[in-house]
Amino acid sequence: MPPVASLDAATVQAFCRGDEGAVRTVYRQFSGLVYSIGMRVLGDRGLAEEATQQTFVQAWRHASSFDSARELAPWLATIARRVAIDIHRREARRPSSSLDDARADDPALVTLPANVATAWEAGQVRHALERLPEGEREVVRMQHLEGLSHTEIAEQLGIPVGTVKSRSFRAHSTLARALAYLREDVE
Amino acid sequence: MSDNETSDDAALLAELDLLLADPSLWAEPDTTLEDRVVAAIAAEAAPSSTSSTSDYFIHAQPSRARRWFSVAGAAAVGAAAAAVLTVAVTRDSDEPADATVAMVGTDLAPGVDGEAEFTTVSSGVQIVLRIPGLPRRDGGDFYQVWLKNCESTELVPAGSFHELDDAIAWAGVDPADYPLITVTREQVAPPKDPLQGSSGEVVVAGALGECPA
Numbered sequence: 001m002p003p004v005a006s007l008d009a010a011t012v013q014a015f016c017r018g019d020e021g022a023v024r025t026v027y028r029q030f031s032g033l034v035y036s037i038g039m040r041v042l043g044d045r046g047l048a049e050e051a052t053q054q055t056f057v058q059a060w061r062h063a064s065s066f067d068s069a070r071e072l073a074p075w076l077a078t079i080a081r082r083v084a085i086d087i088h089r090r091e092a093r094r095p096s097s098s099l100d101d102a103r104a105d106d107p108a109l110v111t112l113p114a115n116v117a118t119a120w121e122a123g124q125v126r127h128a129l130e131r132l133p134e135g136e137r138e139v140v141r142m143q144h145l146e147g148l149s150h151t152e153i154a155e156q157l158g159i160p161v162g163t164v165k166s167r168s169f170r171a172h173s174t175l176a177r178a179l180a181y182l183r184e185d186v187e
Numbered sequence: 188m189s190d191n192e193t194s195d196d197a198a199l200l201a202e203l204d205l206l207l208a209d210p211s212l213w214a215e216p217d218t219t220l221e222d223r224v225v226a227a228i229a230a231e232a233a234p235s236s237t238s239s240t241s242d243y244f245i246h247a248q249p250s251r252a253r254r255w256f257s258v259a260g261a262a263a264v265g266a267a268a269a270a271v272l273t274v275a276v277t278r279d280s281d282e283p284a285d286a287t288v289a290m291v292g293t294d295l296a297p298g299v300d301g302e303a304e305f306t307t308v309s310s311g312v313q314i315v316l317r318i319p320g321l322p323r324r325d326g327g328d329f330y331q332v333w334l335k336n337c338e339s340t341e342l343v344p345a346g347s348f349h350e351l352d353d354a355i356a357w358a359g360v361d362p363a364d365y366p367l368i369t370v371t372r373e374q375v376a377p378p379k380d381p382l383q384g385s386s387g388e389v390v391v392a393g394a395l396g397e398c399p400a
Contacts, residue, residue: 020225027221035220039211049216049223056224057387118206125206129213144207172200179203 009068016063026072027056033073034080036126040119041084042091051087055080077123085116121182128178136171139164222294227387288368288393290318295372296390301351303368303393311359314368318351318391325349327375332356333385334365337398341365342385347373351391366395 014022034055038048058079059066066075129137142148142156150168154161206212292299301318316332324330332345332354343365345358351370358365370391376383 018228020229023225023228024221027224031216031220031224035214035216036212039214040209043211045214045216048211048214049220052216052220053224053227057227060228121203122206122209122212125203126212140207141213144204145210145213147208175203176200182203 012066012068012072015060015072016066016068018060018063023056023060026059030073030076030127031056032130033123033127034076037077037080037119037123038084038087040122041081041116042088047087047091048084051080051084054083054087058083073124073127077120080123081116081119084119088116124182125175125179128175131178132171132174136167136174139167140171140175143168219295223388226293226295226389229389286362286395288395290316290368290370290391290393292320292391293389295388296321299391301391305362305395307362311357312362314345314356314358316348316351316354316356316370318370321351321370321390323350324372329373329375330390331371331373331385333369333371334358334360334362335367335369336365337367339367362395366398368393368395 011022011025015026031052035048035052038051038055039045042048042051055076059076062079066072129140132140138157139153142153143150148156150161150164154164157164200207286305288303288305290301290303299318299320301316301320304315304317306313306315314332321330329347329349330351331347332351334343334345335341343358343360345368346354346356348354348356369389371386372388372390373386
């Protein structure tokens with residue numbers, strides 16, 4: 001099961017009603033999740049931003065059908081993945097030789113990128129990362145993205161190696177707990 | 188945490204390592220995207236989009252659409268309506284409709300303002316736009332001028348432009364029936380593509396008088 005919702009029910013209900021403040025709150029809470037799915041599928045910042053915008057618009061359109069007692073993240077992630085795939089298909093069709101004659105609705109013409117398979121997981125990981133304290137998230141980023149050792153991270157951040165190790169341990173423990181529900185999907 | 192749990196955690200994190208090492212996982216969207224999302228929802232709710240899903244939603248939930256128009260869409264259109272410089276329209280069928288409307292930038296174009304001058308002639312309504320400050324759009328990107336009715340259920344294109352410092356738009360409708368004027372950011376799209384409709388990314392808006400509440 002995904003982690004418990006971090007948004008209160010009143011905010012989710014306000015989003016469903018279309019309250020602008022709630023839309024901004026939901027965006028700030030989940031834009032990273034949605035955007036990372038777009039990036040994973042599309043691999044382009046501009047298209048990922050378009051996918052993010054469409055995802056929130058579609059979520060709002062269909063908010064009346066959403067059960068506000070449920071977790072919002074998986075619902076948004078599902079929409080985001082579908083939107084990103086639609087945009088990928090649209091982009092893949094663009095180089096048509098004849099705009100009027102193109103069989104634009106033929107899904108057989110478009111091959112989905114391999115990253116689609118892990119797009120949902122990528123979104124969940126991003127969502128979990130964003131809930132880490134800033135200092136711990138930075139250590140994880142430097143360790144995994146930049147491939148730095150604890151010693152190198154300590155030098156770059158100007159903090160003791162022991163602090164880096166403790167932040168890394170706490171961050172990875174938190175991530176492991178938060179993402180344990182993905183285990184059956186990634187095995 | 189037991190040794191077994193620690194071992195499981197390590198296994199899980201090892202499996203996730205490829206994701207954590209992917210730069211796309213850490214990428215941040217443009218800081219303006221939040222405002223664009225809010226504006227897109229506001230414009231979507233004020234049914235200006237011509238996409239099929241938009242039409243479905245608007246027809247299915249008209250009350251919500253109207254509420255969003257009054258709350259969020261009014262941030263652009265309502266503010267402009269309050270700032271109308273001159274409304275010298277005499278809707279006498281024998282006279283042309285001459286009016287100058289203040290155009291106000293939305294969150295997508297903060298600080299931008301200008302005016303739109305309406306003149307009705309036999310071939311249609313001429314709209315002279317003087318809106319300096321909008322960045323030029325080229326290479327498949329352009330601005331689109333629209334007229335809308337008060338209910339935001341009908342949208343009329345009035346021309347596409349690189350810039351609007353001094354531009355002339357035309358529309359073949361009566362501005363009394365379509366008193367809302369908006370400018371959106373658009374991109375070239377294939378025929379029948381939903382992108383042929385309004386993007387909903389309103390950058391400037393104005394109103395030729397007030398719409399009924």
